[in-house]
Amino acid sequence: MAKKLTPRPTDSELEILRILWENGASTVKAVNEKLNEKKESGYTTTLKMLQIMYEKNLVVRDENERSHVYKAAIKQDEIQKVLLDKLLTTAFSGSAANLVMQALGNSQPSKEELKKIKELLNQIERDRK
Template sequence: MKIPKPTDAELEILQVLWEHGPNTVRFVNEQLNEKKETGYTTTLKLMQIMHGKEMLDRDDSSRTHIYGAAIDEKATQQQLLDKFLDNAFRGSASKLVMQALGNSQTSKEELNQIRELLDQLEGGK
């Protein structure tokens, strides 16, 4: 199954549902409003569109509809990263990593996690 590419606004909704699990439009809207003002009807319409695109499941067995993410978080992240990597770094993961590490304050803990990942990728050397 091909994973639909979410817009930025759709991705924000998916992130709420991935983090908190299936929920109401009101809950999702409240979470979105913590970052920026978003109208309830805007959130409702977006979630209805996302349901039509098969990005969200909807349980309408009760008066209050419950929406859940119908697409996998990791698969969606991988697809978006692959596209970004191809478009911005001509497919070079090393260029992406060098840019990311060079432009931010990477903590000692994050560097250790990166070292562990590199060791795993190299076969545990």
């Protein structure tokens, strides 16, 4: 049975994962074009990154076509959880409430978002009982 260790993408890897989550399965060319919207980056650099990510099982690829098609191998949720946990322990000393309050304070949540958050809070309280 293959071991399943927590994925810890580096910053660059995360950038690429975001493109794959947003755009779905993509060729190296497509990923590279997206990357280049933000910053200059050579084609083979992107290729190499994807190859490394493939070795690390961060992505899967379909080699049937001449241009391989890459796809994120992990869900965005999972990485969000991993990174959130890490931030929580390293920068917030484990206090989720502090983290949440900072996040709310620093952002401009819409009315709908506020509502959804409140509902979640109510639900947590209900479940608690």
